[in-house]
Amino acid sequence: MEARVRRVFMTTLFNHTIVAARDKQVSASFFTAMFDLPPAEPGGPFLTVYLDAEVTLLFAEPRIEFPPQHYAFLVTEKDFDGIYARIQEAALDHWADPHRKLPQRYNTNHGGRGVYFLDPSGHYLEAITQPYEADPQK
Template sequence: MSVQLNHTIVSCRDQQRSATFLTKILGLPAPKPFGPFLVVELSNGVSLDFYETHKEIASQHYAFLIGEDDFDSIFGRIREQGLEYWADPGQHRADEINHRDGGRGVYFEDPDGHLLEIITRPYGGG
């Protein structure tokens, strides 16, 4: 049996703002419309489908595995935008990055309060 994540829906207040925020931070192609969604395609075939809502938005966590060479440029864009960032998901270690499993990682929030993370190595040695 083969099971793969294909897409997930990301609730937001303004899909253009949220999807564009993500693509610019990560250096991805511009989002594309599909039905009521604005779709951000990731390198592994998974997409994040941004959907506008006026209901309460529960904060979700999205972690992006990136190459070691990409960390500096993405982290640079986080800092250029003056975004707060943390080394931990509890957001206690501000203005730090982590070095778990020999890689680098950092957490930051998107415009709707979703906790985003970039990591250069999967946790647990995977």
């Protein structure tokens, strides 16, 4: 089996992204509730959700049609338990795969667990407990 080579780049840290929403309050509240985070804070035209490592999600209403995006979040096993419990309590459709062929369950890929579900604006949210690079098959 070939050893995986870790790439080294200049220091580049992710800081923020704007999340388009039909209703920024509904989408930000959904996200903070599902991921058990403090409420979003208003700032200019945005509602800001703070994540670890000084990363922020800026929820905005662009007033144009926008395609669904995919946002994946690496979480602890304990946090995954909470997220999955909230998905089930809310009776949300969810899938073990991004193609939505394995409904109402999570996967055990990459030596961890993962689940896909939709936010109120139609974006695909993914919670995983192991990064994809942890996959021993690669």
